[in-house]
Amino acid sequence: AEKMELESVEDTLNKYIPPAELTEVKRILYGPEFLRTLQIEKQAGDIANNEDFELAAYEMPLSQNPRQVKIGLIQNKIISPTDAPVSTQIHSLHERISKIAEAAALSGVNILCMQEAWTMPFAFCTREKIPWTDFAESAENGATTKLCQELARKHNMVVVSPILERDETHGGVLWNTAVVISNTGAVMGKSRKNHIPRVGDFNESTYYMEGNTGHKVFQTSFGRIGINICYGRHHPLNWMMYGINGAEIVFNPSATVGALSEPMWPIEARCAAIANHYYACGINRVGTETFSNEFTSGDGKKAHKDFGHFYGSSYIASPDGSRTPGLSRTKDGLLVVAVDLNICQEISDKWCFRMTARHELYADAIKQSTELDYKRDIVYENSLSFLH
Amino acid sequence: AEKMELESVEDTLNKYIPPAELTEVKRILYGPEFLRTLQIEKQAGDIANNEDFELAAYEMPLSQNPRQVKIGLIQNKIISPTDAPVSTQIHSLHERISKIAEAAALSGVNILCMQEAWTMPFAFCTREKIPWTDFAESAENGATTKLCQELARKHNMVVVSPILERDETHGGVLWNTAVVISNTGAVMGKSRKNHIPRVGDFNESTYYMEGNTGHKVFQTSFGRIGINICYGRHHPLNWMMYGINGAEIVFNPSATVGALSEPMWPIEARCAAIANHYYACGINRVGTETFSNEFTSGDGKKAHKDFGHFYGSSYIASPDGSRTPGLSRTKDGLLVVAVDLNICQEISDKWCFRMTARHELYADAIKQSTELDYKRDIVYENSLSFLH
Numbered sequence: 001a002e003k004m005e006l007e008s009v010e011d012t013l014n015k016y017i018p019p020a021e022l023t024e025v026k027r028i029l030y031g032p033e034f035l036r037t038l039q040i041e042k043q044a045g046d047i048a049n050n051e052d053f054e055l056a057a058y059e060m061p062l063s064q065n066p067r068q069v070k071i072g073l074i075q076n077k078i079i080s081p082t083d084a085p086v087s088t089q090i091h092s093l094h095e096r097i098s099k100i101a102e103a104a105a106l107s108g109v110n111i112l113c114m115q116e117a118w119t120m121p122f123a124f125c126t127r128e129k130i131p132w133t134d135f136a137e138s139a140e141n142g143a144t145t146k147l148c149q150e151l152a153r154k155h156n157m158v159v160v161s162p163i164l165e166r167d168e169t170h171g172g173v174l175w176n177t178a179v180v181i182s183n184t185g186a187v188m189g190k191s192r193k194n195h196i197p198r199v200g201d202f203n204e205s206t207y208y209m210e211g212n213t214g215h216k217v218f219q220t221s222f223g224r225i226g227i228n229i230c231y232g233r234h235h236p237l238n239w240m241m242y243g244i245n246g247a248e249i250v251f252n253p254s255a256t257v258g259a260l261s262e263p264m265w266p267i268e269a270r271c272a273a274i275a276n277h278y279y280a281c282g283i284n285r286v287g288t289e290t291f292s293n294e295f296t297s298g299d300g301k302k303a304h305k306d307f308g309h310f311y312g313s314s315y316i317a318s319p320d321g322s323r324t325p326g327l328s329r330t331k332d333g334l335l336v337v338a339v340d341l342n343i344c345q346e347i348s349d350k351w352c353f354r355m356t357a358r359h360e361l362y363a364d365a366i367k368q369s370t371e372l373d374y375k376r377d378i379v380y381e382n383s384l385s386f387l388h
Numbered sequence: 389a390e391k392m393e394l395e396s397v398e399d400t401l402n403k404y405i406p407p408a409e410l411t412e413v414k415r416i417l418y419g420p421e422f423l424r425t426l427q428i429e430k431q432a433g434d435i436a437n438n439e440d441f442e443l444a445a446y447e448m449p450l451s452q453n454p455r456q457v458k459i460g461l462i463q464n465k466i467i468s469p470t471d472a473p474v475s476t477q478i479h480s481l482h483e484r485i486s487k488i489a490e491a492a493a494l495s496g497v498n499i500l501c502m503q504e505a506w507t508m509p510f511a512f513c514t515r516e517k518i519p520w521t522d523f524a525e526s527a528e529n530g531a532t533t534k535l536c537q538e539l540a541r542k543h544n545m546v547v548v549s550p551i552l553e554r555d556e557t558h559g560g561v562l563w564n565t566a567v568v569i570s571n572t573g574a575v576m577g578k579s580r581k582n583h584i585p586r587v588g589d590f591n592e593s594t595y596y597m598e599g600n601t602g603h604k605v606f607q608t609s610f611g612r613i614g615i616n617i618c619y620g621r622h623h624p625l626n627w628m629m630y631g632i633n634g635a636e637i638v639f640n641p642s643a644t645v646g647a648l649s650e651p652m653w654p655i656e657a658r659c660a661a662i663a664n665h666y667y668a669c670g671i672n673r674v675g676t677e678t679f680s681n682e683f684t685s686g687d688g689k690k691a692h693k694d695f696g697h698f699y700g701s702s703y704i705a706s707p708d709g710s711r712t713p714g715l716s717r718t719k720d721g722l723l724v725v726a727v728d729l730n731i732c733q734e735i736s737d738k739w740c741f742r743m744t745a746r747h748e749l750y751a752d753a754i755k756q757s758t759e760l761d762y763k764r765d766i767v768y769e770n771s772l773s774f775l776h
Contacts, residue, residue, distance in 0.1 A: 006413070009416050009417060012405060012412075012413050013401075013413070016404045016405045017400060021394065021400050024394040025394070025401070027650070028650050028654075029397060029651070031651040180767075184769065186769055188769055195745075196744065197744070198743075199740065200738075210744075210746065214765055216765050216766070219767065219768050234663060234739065235744075235745060236625075236628065236663050237625075237628075237747075237750040237754075240624065244754075244757045245764045262416050263416060263420070264662055264709045266416075267659045267662065268659055268662065270655050271624075271656055271659035274652055274655065322651060350587065350588075352585070352586050353622050353623065356583045356585070356598075357583075359625075359754050362754060363751055363755035364755075365602070365603070365629055365632075366625075366629075366747050366751040367748075369629075370748045376633045377603060377604050377633045378612065378633060379576055379607065380576075381570050381572065381574055381607075382574060382576075
């Protein structure tokens with residue numbers, strides 16, 4: 001029996017805390033209460049009702065000189081069971097996401113991003129290669145990219161599509177890759193996951209290696225975007241390089257479960273938005289995925305067939321330190337947020353983190369620290385220093 | 389009339405949310421509920437009552453092989469008015485902190501850290517030099533260092549004492565400096581603030597410049613410690629270098645007010661603890677400080693004599709992603725936390741952020757990004773690329 005999952009921290013706060021204190025608690029936990037809830041467009045709301053997914057829409061604070069774009073994030077469960085034919089599993093997700101994308105379009109979304117490896121269950125816990133490697137596709141002309149090109153053209157929308165990529169040109173190896181598709185339908189390029197976990201069930205280095213596409217930023221019609229996939233959110237330098245390359249929005253398509261990471265989830269993307277003066281968008285899948293064959297988790301516990309609850313909770317953090325509420329912890333959802341890209345430079349000019357960053361100093365310090373004969377700068381008490 | 393300040397977010401959650409949901413809300417917001425409240429030692433509690441400061445004590449989760457030390461953080465208001473003679477102001481703070489240090493010693497604290505520039509009001513908003521520069525002292529043998537040496541010897545306690553430093557050896561210039569004093573009473577050295585704000589009332593570059601002591605880590609009898617002063621908490625690379633040099637505990641003595649930074653406060657030190665596998669300790673002063681002469685804040689508002697409420701809320705974050713509750717937003721306080729330093733390596737081995745960090749790559753990337761002719765890695769849509 002699955003345990004009853006809490007629906008949302010924000011809903012719980014709203015439900016129990018009296019208004020005067022609630023305003024102050026939310027200011028401290030989530031940032032200034034300037035976030036405006038947007039009216040849901042009727043047709044979009046109908047799709048959300050019919051298809052049973054959450055649709056939440058907000059507008060973040062505006063600068064004097066707004067350059068507003070609408071971001072859409074999709075979080076979802078898998079549809080078909082994990083032992084259905086691969087083509088069935090992919091097809092059912094293609095259908096589902098196409099419908100949610102339509103609601104996004106009706107809500108005026110300009111840039112839409114799906115969750116990590118969105119066409120498949122997150123099966124890397126199994127350490128089996130077949131059938132999971134059969135989910136891999138060409139980033140440039142796989143079926144999923146073709147679908148996203150159609151969606152992009154039809155809805156005049158930039159689509160960021162994170163998939164398991166097979167790179168035929170270079171030995172047919174696999175990558176964890178986000179494909180970026182322009183609102184014209186053209187494939188602009190791809191961005192690979194830069195940091196690969198070796199943590200418990202996340203045996204992903206069994207399947208693919210650290211990305212070699214660096215920290216590209218894509219100049220779309222609706223702003224400059226970067227993609228920091230999943231475990232890369234634990235690496236501040238990874239976040240930083242997207243900022244250095246000019247990103248105004250960085251997506252973090254993820255797959256992560258409660259016991260492992262949930263207290264870190266509200267912290268890392270939000271800290272990146274603050275430190276780098278851009279919007280950071282955390283997307284996590286939802287639900288529990290069950291596999292045919294049992295596997296172990298490197299934690300001394302018995303073999304089992306699922307590895308816990310993906311807790312959704314997708315959100316957007318602003319460079320001003322505030323954030324939106326999270327989507328549900330249990331339901332599919334579409335988060336629509338109007339953001340003002342001009343806030344990025346405005347906050348940068350206010351806080352001056354880039355100006356005061358002293359990057360020259362750190363480039364040298366980090367370089368030195370990677371040398372095999374690096375001596376750490378540790379101070380010992382004078383009288384004892386000869387001992388060391 | 390000063391507005392009524394919320395006492396503490398955690399108290400409000402505890403007061404209103406029913407137990408079952410509260411456990412889940414706190415797990416998500418603050419990390420696993422393994423934090424144990426420690427019994428307050430009777431004599432320490434008496435001092436706290438008599439002297440009217442909050443005393444809170446916790447034990448964080450233990451590894452199989454614990455190496456436990458007790459950290460103490462002090463947050464406080466100034467005592468004398470800001471127009472009292474400088475020596476009176478300093479003396480009153482010396483007395484007050486000595487008493488709180490005694491309660492820390494009675495609570496078994498091994499390493500004690502005071503707030504930023506703890507011997508003075510945070511007067512840098514005024515942009516006046518006199519009398520504020522008269523608060524500056526020698527790090528090696530000023531009166532405040534001498535007091536801290538006595539406290540250290542008397543209580544067998546490492547003392548971290550952040551002061552305004554005057555460096556007579558190098559032209560008598562000022563620095564924002566933390567002095568590290570061994571439990572033997574010896575001055576181990578000093579660590580200067582690496583990043584200086586130019587934000588609103590925080591005109592600190594008027595008084596002192598970016599520190600030149602790098603990211604020293606001090607091997608004390610109770611673990612390796614580093615000090616990242618105030619605005620340095622906005623800089624992930626600054627946090628990182630203390631970790632690279634082997635810090636197990638990094639203190640962040642600060643002075644920061646609500647309107648400006650409060651939603652960032654629970655995020656940044658905690659993110660640093662997660663990213664760098666060490667304990668991070670945020671300390672912020674408390675109360676509103678009023679000055680004789682009015683000043684402006686660069687925000688279009690009228691001249692005024694105070695710049696808002698320092699919100700305290702000092703806390704400790706663990707490498708496991710959890711954190712303690714914050715001290716009061718309104719009262720002086722002593723936070724005593726028993727931490728297990730062995731957790732640092734254990735969590736590092738679990739999450740592998742250092743192993744997967746790819747620092748060689750980033751050292752080069754950051755170096756290149758500082759070149760005057762750096763070209764950002766921006767991808768344009770193919771058909772339009774000739775335009776750029």
